[in-house]
Amino acid sequence: MTSAVQTLDLEQLREIIAEVLDVETADVGDDTSFTDDLEIDSLMALEVVVVLEKRYRVKLREEELKQVTCLRAAYGLIAQKLADPR
Template sequence: MALSKEEILTGLAEIINEVAGIPTSDVQPEKSFTDDLDVDSLSMVEVVVAAEEKFGVRIPDDEVKNLKTVGDAVDYIANATVSA
């Protein structure tokens, strides 16, 4: 069963909290990983790896650069879980 975008957002917020110490309430779809949440490239790799494990998806390295906002990541994961 596919996860809802809200469930993905919640899971992603927990991951970002663990990796970067960002409060889960600050992780919103419109937030930019780099500009708003101060997630650097190394932390982003950790977020991606954790998201891949948590959601059972594969996020290729060439796609990571396209994930500018939390919403981009939620959409990508939602689409990847549907097609998986």
């Protein structure tokens, strides 16, 4: 039986975010700002968060949503949630 917890992989996370934002994977650099560099609005940012919550089976609190500003930040936050799902 496999675990319900998803393994976090930076490149896979990059692909997921690129797909949601409808941009090339190469455009999603580790520190590329979703809002400044990729020019996404708050609705699209929320869509990214919802997809990540479903994919990795984590729940982000409202104050944590603002931390998802780039790939590196999203990766760090999800890794933290997977390690300690409280």
